[in-house]
Amino acid sequence: MKKQAAIILAAIASTAIAAPPEGxxxxxxxxxxxxxxxxxxxxxxxxxxxSYNDGTWDAFRTTDTRTVNGTLCWWDMYSPNNVPVSxxxxxxxxxxxxxxxxxxxxxxxxxxxxxxxxxSDATANNRKSNFPLGIVVGTPxxxxxxxxxxxxxxxxxxxxxxxxxxxxxxxxxxxxxxFYIFTVYDDISWGSYSDKRxxxxxxxxxxxxxxxxxxxxxxxxxxxxxxxxxxxxxxDAVYKxxxxxxxxxxxxxxxxxxxxxxxxxxxxxxxERYPENPDDPDNPDNPDNPDKPGxxxxxxxxxxxxxxxxxxxxIITDASRYYGLxxxxxxxxxAPTATALSDNDGTILSVPADIATVTLSGSGSEFSxxxxxxxxxxxxxxxSTSAKTITLRDTPGEEGTVAKISINADGEATVSYxxxxxxRYNISAxxxxxxxxxxxxxxxxxxxxxxxxxxxxxxxxxxxxxxDGQLHIPAQSTVTDLWGRTIARxxxxxxxxxxxxxxxxxxxxxxxxxxIKM
Numbered sequence: 001m002k003k004q005a006a007i008i009l010a011a012i013a014s015t016a017i018a019a020p021p022e023g024x025x026x027x028x029x030x031x032x033x034x035x036x037x038x039x040x041x042x043x044x045x046x047x048x049x050x051s052y053n054d055g056t057w058d059a060f061r062t063t064d065t066r067t068v069n070g071t072l073c074w075w076d077m078y079s080p081n082n083v084p085v086s087x088x089x090x091x092x093x094x095x096x097x098x099x100x101x102x103x104x105x106x107x108x109x110x111x112x113x114x115x116x117x118x119x120s121d122a123t124a125n126n127r128k129s130n131f132p133l134g135i136v137v138g139t140p141x142x143x144x145x146x147x148x149x150x151x152x153x154x155x156x157x158x159x160x161x162x163x164x165x166x167x168x169x170x171x172x173x174x175x176x177x178x179f180y181i182f183t184v185y186d187d188i189s190w191g192s193y194s195d196k197r198x199x200x201x202x203x204x205x206x207x208x209x210x211x212x213x214x215x216x217x218x219x220x221x222x223x224x225x226x227x228x229x230x231x232x233x234x235x236d237a238v239y240k241x242x243x244x245x246x247x248x249x250x251x252x253x254x255x256x257x258x259x260x261x262x263x264x265x266x267x268x269x270x271x272e273r274y275p276e277n278p279d280d281p282d283n284p285d286n287p288d289n290p291d292k293p294g295x296x297x298x299x300x301x302x303x304x305x306x307x308x309x310x311x312x313x314x315i316i317t318d319a320s321r322y323y324g325l326x327x328x329x330x331x332x333x334x335a336p337t338a339t340a341l342s343d344n345d346g347t348i349l350s351v352p353a354d355i356a357t358v359t360l361s362g363s364g365s366e367f368s369x370x371x372x373x374x375x376x377x378x379x380x381x382x383x384s385t386s387a388k389t390i391t392l393r394d395t396p397g398e399e400g401t402v403a404k405i406s407i408n409a410d411g412e413a414t415v416s417y418x419x420x421x422x423x424r425y426n427i428s429a430x431x432x433x434x435x436x437x438x439x440x441x442x443x444x445x446x447x448x449x450x451x452x453x454x455x456x457x458x459x460x461x462x463x464x465x466x467x468d469g470q471l472h473i474p475a476q477s478t479v480t481d482l483w484g485r486t487i488a489r490x491x492x493x494x495x496x497x498x499x500x501x502x503x504x505x506x507x508x509x510x511x512x513x514x515x516i517k518m
Contacts, residue, residue: 020239020250025269028247033263037183040247040254045184047244052112056094057119061085063237064119066230075230077170078128078147079121095120097174098181099130099197103188110185114238115246116177127164130197133174133217134163143427145320145440146170156213158199167320168343169410172225175218176248179255182210210259219260224344226489227252229497299445301346301411303475305365308405313375313447314358315351317341318425318432318440319412325432325442327356327373332389333433334371334382336425345489346411346476348445358444361396366404368396369415369423384420384434409475409494412441471518472496477508479516 028039050059064075065085073082074089083092097116100106110116127142127149134157136150141162143149152163166174178200186207192198200214210218227249235249248254251269256262299315302308316325322343323336337352356371359379370379371392380392383400393401403423404416415423417434424439425432432442471488473479473495479488481504488497499518507513 020245024245025247025251028267028269030266030268032257032266034258036254036267037186037258040258041183041186044180044244044247047109047113047242049109049112050114050241052107053094056112056114056117057089059114059238059241060117060119062241063114063234074119076121076124076146077118077166077173078124079144080146081121083119089119091122093120093122093125094118095125097177101130102193102197102201103185103190106189108185108188110181110188113181113184114242116181129162129164130195131162131164132158132160132197132199132214133178134160134165135217136163136165139430140427145427148427156217158196158211158213160196160199168225168322170225171221172223172227173231175221175225176227176231176246176255178210178218179222179248179258180246182208183258215259219255222248222252222255226345229495232498298448299348299351300448301343301476302407302413302444302446303346303409303411305405305407307407307446308360308367308444310360310362310367312360312449314360315341315348315355315445315447316358316369316413316432317343317348317443317445318427319443320425320440321427322443323425323430324351324355325358325371326354327371327377328354329390329392330431332391333431334390336430336432362402365406366402368398368401369403370396382423384417384423386419386434387421387436388433389420390433407444411443413444415442469498469501469518470496471499471504471506471516473506474508477506480505480507 025043027043028036031039050056060074065072066075067073068082071082072085074085074092076083076092078095083089095118096111097118098110100111103110105111121144124144124147128147131149134152136148137153138151140148140150146167148165149162150165152160157163182201186209190198190201190203190208192203200211201208202211231249235246239245253262254267257265257267302314308314317323318336322341323339324341326335326337328335334356337355339352341348341351341355356373357375357377357379359370359372360367361370361381362368368381370381372379380394381396381398381401382403383391383393383398385400391400393399396402400417400420404418405413407413417423421434421436422439422441423432424435424441426435426439471479473488473490475490475494477490478486479497479499480486481502487499487504501518504516504518505513506516
């Protein structure tokens with residue numbers, strides 16, 4: 001492929017609309033709500049059923065693998081493990097995203113449908129059991145950093161005593177899987193169970209339907225974790241095998257027309273026929289959009305160490321639960337904020353009073369990290385010379401204060417204090433301190449100020465290239481058509497997306513928009 005500009009990072013988190021065959025969704029035209037749901041079911045219900053077990057693992061070789069450090073591994077959405085495909089699948093299960101025990105374990109078409117089957121670490125599969133999806137509050141009863149099991153948030157469990165919470169990078173994936181299964185298989189024999197494995201759905205009448213709390217949560221996950229290239233590539237791969245698609249991946253806002261705010265609005269697949277809505281918060285031309293990247297006073301995820309400097313102000317959170325680093329030293333560790341922060345596609349709009357204002361002293365990748373109460377507070381500098389021990393110093397450069405920082409394209413930061421280990425967050429015993437192994441990495445968010453310098457100081461055009469129907473865009477970019485309608489977004493990493501011929505506008509925080517002709 002001919003590249004028109006600079007070095008490209010691996011695309012992991014992007015938002016894109018997949019490319020179904022022309023006319024594939026014509027039967028959905030003009031429908032909404034229940035009628036639209038029924039039309040979606042009629043379109044994709046019939047498919048080639050793959051034999052379970054060996055046939056499933058054979059399919060996974062094209063649908064659920066990724067290359068890690070040059071080795072082809074199974075893509076496990078339930079654990080951080082990278083098991084080489086060449087080793088077989090030791091210690092792994094075929095996991096049903098929607099528990100097959102919800103229909104009595106019947107080996108029906110749903111039991112074998114690749115759209116909700118994934119390779120999974122056996123321990124994670126066992127620990128999450130048949131618990132419904134949900135938000136875990138308090139100390140988890142079990143976690144591997146990707147799957148979290150514990151007590152649910154009040155009013156968001158359907159009466160279940162335990163739920164499992166996927167990592168944020170997969171919440172939208174699971175939401176779109178659930179939309180597919182509860183649309184395509186709404187007429188199978190769903191059961192009611194005393195252990196509340198049925199907490200997310202109501203089978204008291206036919207067809208089965210989501211309970212309100214689950215519907216609300218899944219719609220939120222669908223919006224906050226947009227479709228990425230993992231999903232679009234998997235959708236295409238499953239299509240080649242099963243001869244059907246997951247429409248909720250092809251059409252990211254389809255769920256809104258069935259269950260959400262647009263359920264009384266006629267659906268039109270052709271983007272040219274989408275109703276223009278200047279108040280739509282997804283419209284980058286809406287000046288009142290509070291979630292627009294770069295909004296004054298918001299905090300924006302840093303995705304490169306080049307985005308760190310001594311002239312800006314930052315906050316630090318963990319990379320999994322989004323609890324913030326506070327300004328309170330408690331013994332040998334720093335306490336987390338009392339509440340988690342809300343990350344919306346790399347932007348935090350408001351922060352709690354107990355979060356530390358972070359300033360940096362240094363350059364390149366080596367900094368002393370100062371924490372203070374409020375932006376006008378006097379900073380104290382984090383120091384660590386031995387694991388699990390934090391002290392605060394009055395000035396930067398003192399013993400143990402200089403940390404070497406690296407940040408990957410997803411925004412996960414490694415903050416190394418040498419032999420003392422890395423500054424990380426402990427989910428089980430909530431605290432920030434240094435560890436020589438394990439625990440959750442961090443994220444830096446930079447405060448957006450008027451006329452602030454961009455995180456990456458090259459011209460935006462140097463991070464763009466287009467060739468062979470594909471467009472490469474930087475992290476946190478938005479692609480719109482000439483009518484201002486969002487065509488694609490990237491998440492916390494640079495991304496390569498498939499896009500039809502046409503003229504588009506690429507917007508990225510800190511830069512002037514660029515017009516691209518495909």
